Amino acid sequence: MIRLNYHLPGTAPATLKPRVDAATDPATLTLIQYDAEAIFEGEFDSFDDLMARFDPAKVNWINIDGLNDLDLLRRIAERFKIHPLALEDVLNTTQRPKVEPYDDNIFIVSEMVYFEESRALTFEQVSIFLGESFLLTFQEERGRDAFEHVRKRLRMGKGFARQRKADYLAYALLDGIVDHFFPILETLGDAIEEIEEELLEHPTKATLRRLYEAKRLLIQLRRASWPQREIVNVLMRDETGRVAQETAVFLRDCYDHITQIIDLVESYRDISAGLMDVYLSSLGFRTNEIMRVLTVVSTFFIPLTFVAGVYGMNFAFMPELHWKYGYAYFWALCAVVAGTTFFIVKRKKWI
Amino acid sequence: MIRLNYHLPGTAPATLKPRVDAATDPATLTLIQYDAEAIFEGEFDSFDDLMARFDPAKVNWINIDGLNDLDLLRRIAERFKIHPLALEDVLNTTQRPKVEPYDDNIFIVSEMVYFEESRALTFEQVSIFLGESFLLTFQEERGRDAFEHVRKRLRMGKGFARQRKADYLAYALLDGIVDHFFPILETLGDAIEEIEEELLEHPTKATLRRLYEAKRLLIQLRRASWPQREIVNVLMRDETGRVAQETAVFLRDCYDHITQIIDLVESYRDISAGLMDVYLSSLGFRTNEIMRVLTVVSTFFIPLTFVAGVYGMNFAFMPELHWKYGYAYFWALCAVVAGTTFFIVKRKKWI
Amino acid sequence: MIRLNYHLPGTAPATLKPRVDAATDPATLTLIQYDAEAIFEGEFDSFDDLMARFDPAKVNWINIDGLNDLDLLRRIAERFKIHPLALEDVLNTTQRPKVEPYDDNIFIVSEMVYFEESRALTFEQVSIFLGESFLLTFQEERGRDAFEHVRKRLRMGKGFARQRKADYLAYALLDGIVDHFFPILETLGDAIEEIEEELLEHPTKATLRRLYEAKRLLIQLRRASWPQREIVNVLMRDETGRVAQETAVFLRDCYDHITQIIDLVESYRDISAGLMDVYLSSLGFRTNEIMRVLTVVSTFFIPLTFVAGVYGMNFAFMPELHWKYGYAYFWALCAVVAGTTFFIVKRKKWI
Amino acid sequence: MIRLNYHLPGTAPATLKPRVDAATDPATLTLIQYDAEAIFEGEFDSFDDLMARFDPAKVNWINIDGLNDLDLLRRIAERFKIHPLALEDVLNTTQRPKVEPYDDNIFIVSEMVYFEESRALTFEQVSIFLGESFLLTFQEERGRDAFEHVRKRLRMGKGFARQRKADYLAYALLDGIVDHFFPILETLGDAIEEIEEELLEHPTKATLRRLYEAKRLLIQLRRASWPQREIVNVLMRDETGRVAQETAVFLRDCYDHITQIIDLVESYRDISAGLMDVYLSSLGFRTNEIMRVLTVVSTFFIPLTFVAGVYGMNFAFMPELHWKYGYAYFWALCAVVAGTTFFIVKRKKWI
């Protein structure tokens, strides 16, 4: 349900915890190096090879997919002066998104959110170190991330992307993460609209389940989006001097997006709370309708059945039974009883 | 339900997105140019013609209806030094209302709200650039806006309108937008009052639906009004020097109006939450009433029917059947049973 | 329900709107002029006559009842340098209570609250201009206000009233308005206590309606009391120098009263929310009780009726019918069935 | 329910209101005078006698029980330079707890809370004036207060009590008031635990009532405890210099206690909200259980009764009646019908 990947109580702070299911899966190292004129892109087998290409005059985006090779991580940390606590947080992949300024770099933890099979949200932590001429990103898994469009824009060289420094790249990545929320919210919005229609027309038990699932997703999205806004806000007001004024304008834009997301999440929460009320009311209403039918039917026939029972009795002396128009009298009696009932029921507006 | 017009995850920031359904529909350019003495009003076919009339000594209100001609927009942006991110926000028409001060102008995003067929709210984004001697407004559609009365007042030359600068015009437009909320709230208030009466007198399923729709509208109005207040507040405390002190007094008035709107929305929310409780209670009460009738009828007749059933049995030896007053005894028995039941039911205050 | 007296979208700011239903009803002008030694009190037919008596060395309280004579209002505004926006707010009588400092006076909008026929709240806006040696008050209607006791105290000359300046008079009026809340809250408190007793003893549909009305009143009182506190708070911390330090001590006292009112309103809201829960629970409980009776009666008699039905059948060969003790055997069977049912029902604690 | 002792709308501020039911009951004056060496304790008949003993070199704690002797109060006020508004608040005994610094003393209004017959809370206002070498306390009633233990400690001379000044005494009294909350919360906690057990085991209507009463008490406790914390906080950060730094440390301790009380009250509120949900659910569950029994019984016997009714008919030609094994066939038919019903009911998991 909610991913929890804590370190065991009492383990030393800044302990690197090898991930159990990961040892067989080596990390992938990629470097994207660019300035306004040129771009280089490559995958490396060893960190040494990669560092041989490192050029402090350009922007170097080093991406590491997979967090299992502790040795590698330690060497990277040493080379880029990463604080041990920060490195621990890279590995401990259920961190709350946050920004931590260190002397040598700014450490950003964020979460990419994926919507799988349109039912469940999955999260992947991405850890970003923003330094003078480099940007390190650590991802949990290979294969997917929210950054493909950033890469494309860098390759094409259009827009601002290539003219700016690493701080702009960090912004671009965060913006990519934030933009990933929108299609999820759209899908969810559609789902809620369907649930709404179902609820108002013909609620079933499955509707309740779908509504509950939507609410669960909203709780998760809320938990994911608020700290994301905090991150962007902290970077926007950065006091370390690593984030340029021009980038701050862009971060403000990103801040607006995430605020819009939070607004939507809160509105959807309000709407689904309202829908739960509607569901409960519908049930109550339906109960009444069913009850009304039962009561009307019973109220009509129970007295009549009693009357019929009376004239089915075998008493030796029952004058009515021998009346000439006894049977007609019975039906007349029935008509009177039914008529009275009808009148009462009508007045109560039950039929 | 909730309009969502995000740019695809990963598109470059400050990308201009042509609106799919819009290419055939050219933009309309209108200029209203005035000072205390004179006013000129005209529609132009080309931006160049319009700019030929531009006079920095007067207030120039340039209004663009329709956002499809990207070329035109780029030229306007260039001429008035609009930041690329701001231009992107003009096109991306589901922005959250906001104010962004740039070096050359103040960028305001607001939303006009329309109440269609008295059931659904629709929103239209209006983007405003407030500069030294000009005001640019970008609207999504031609034909309707919240500014007609502002134009009339400018034409008549009465009031403050013509004596003041572009900042006052910006205030007047925002005030027009805010005032558009009032008739909507009034209609909604009437609707809620009707719902209230229905609920307390004779609730039906349609009442529930109307109540739910009112709640939905309130969620939307809330989402629309809060950021609007933020806008006015930011402009009121403007630190860029573009908003004159005299205009700030008017903005304070506008701020009071939007605060009153927010107050009303919150009160209506409280009231409709209370109504939902009343509805649920009414259903429960009605259930009880129906049940009571069923129970009373059943409790009276079920024992009597059993007695009648007994004397309808065909046992060879049933002494009562042959009593002289057997039949009378039967009715006496019935009277006793019914009387006892009546007594019990009466004591429980069911009839 | 909620009074809404907005100006039409697009009317110029600071437009004076003549009140439709008011033209035949001229305004009443009264002046109370006093210092520590003497007091003069008079009603005037014309504003000129009144101003002839105006004495800047004394405190001049000019009260205007009725807002229909726009000419008169304009002349007063001109004489006392009232800002056009403030004058508009005087006429637009559904303003949110507020304080606005202008260069020449402090403008205070407040609401007097009346409790009519002990069911509905009505509000009357009172607009106060506090200047150097004068206090202007504008009321919507003649005949009633919250200030009669203030007038009495001025006449008697006891207490601080006559020794102080116009700022103290403004405080006295606000205090009069605040004190008007207490008897309303007391009546409401009594009503809630009655509702509580009814709900716990014998809830009916009327109880629900009364509870809902109490909740509605609380929403209105809340909306009225919060901005009132804001007013007093702003005046208490006044920075314009119009409110003397000695008066601030009294305003602090008034602030405590309005805080106490807000506290009470919030407590009553909590209590009535609790009562709604109790009502719902009571309904559920009652449903259960009714159901239980129905179920017990049905469970007893339905099987017995079946047995009686069996022996009323006309099969040619039914041995029991011809047993000597057949009828007795039938009653024994009934006793067994009823006994078993009784045992089960007893174990379930239904009787 | 909630004590409301407002002065009538329009009475002059700082009016002393004689308490209606009090004139026959004279005030009691007691003095406790101490320094580190000695302590004097006495009850006086007249204020003059008391003042004759007054010694500015020691701490003089003057306690007045009963607020009916307005003359006495006015003389005390004059002697100790009590502000008229403060004196009014002493008499108006439903003040919200508060601290008001005046030039000559600090005025503290607090509430002592008593738990009567373990059902209802009663409050008694205590007004404290903290001056240079004296502490005045005004209580509404004789006979009980929260200060008996403070007196004992003063008499014994142990602890800090006698070494410190009047500010420490004020702290000790407030601490006494705060500590009075704990046994009430404990009783309430026990009550809630009992209610919880009852609700989960066998909820009755009385349980609902008890739960509602607990909630009511919590609302009252909340209203009483929050302003109490404000008082202690204000005194702790006192800027008038009347509260010594050493006493502030003790007030911090007192602040922690009242924070703990508030925490508990909020937790209990959460718990009782949860219990109300449980109660509603239990009712719903019980309804279902009862309904299920009724439905099962009816579903079994109603069809069987119909079959029996059929063979009780008197048609001239009904072949089954004359079959040799007609009666056996009837029972077989019954068995089939009952078996089918049983199968269906079983599959739905109703029995």
Place this chain on the structure above:
Amino acid sequence: MIRLNYHLPGTAPATLKPRVDAATDPATLTLIQYDAEAIFEGEFDSFDDLMARFDPAKVNWINIDGLNDLDLLRRIAERFKIHPLALEDVLNTTQRPKVEPYDDNIFIVSEMVYFEESRALTFEQVSIFLGESFLLTFQEERGRDAFEHVRKRLRMGKGFARQRKADYLAYALLDGIVDHFFPILETLGDAIEEIEEELLEHPTKATLRRLYEAKRLLIQLRRASWPQREIVNVLMRDETGRVAQETAVFLRDCYDHITQIIDLVESYRDISAGLMDVYLSSLGFRTNEIMRVLTVVSTFFIPLTFVAGVYGMNFAFMPELHWKYGYAYFWALCAVVAGTTFFIVKRKKWI
């Protein structure tokens, strides 16, 4: 339920209260003394023996298990200049977690949380005094605490533990306490997931109870975690100079953990509130389903039973009884009635 261990109203502040059930259980004194080179660990019988080993050049962690030996506590307090109020708080073991800076040390009250038999939370107060070269910890019970891993790390001498001062040790202990929350939250998360599944599939009364218990635990966890965050926050921003800058970085990490815990608790609260709604809805749904069956069965058979009753009557003249196809006609009539009912019921979508 909620542990409440207040001192009796009126006891003197800073009173040491002997714990009733504790006198027979002497305290255990242990010392862990270390610097970067060496570590000493020992249990002592007397405080004098322990102080003989005390070395101000090293870090001295003195742990006292058991709070019954008041004499011992007083001697420790004297030796380490513990404020009497702080010592009282050590003994009064239901303090709200807090940090209090004194002149000679920083006093920290925290709570260790244990999850017993996976149902109930128990808390144990730990009081920490952080001084120049020492750290005192007071625990209520021997046998278990959250610090075992800290001890191990000190023994192993790895990591930062041994290089740092007492402030780092204080951090390590707090971190140990915070990390103890994670496995509890994990267990609770699993429990909630199970409850969720049960609720959506086949809710029973036990599910309700489990849900309620989960909510109770969440209320307790919330009450425990919020003040814990306050503690860490206060220490992080320490202004006394006792907490080194390097330790503050670690405290920030600890702060992130506790924030994550609070986030989780709030999310779980949201989820369980949603589950309660689902439970109530499920009950309502089930009621409807049961009712529907009852109504369908009754609606079918009650009219038929009446018809059968009619032809069981003994009127002398009932023509149908003597028709040749009377019996067939009866069944035809039944078929018509049943068919009509079926048609109605089908149209209402009840079967």
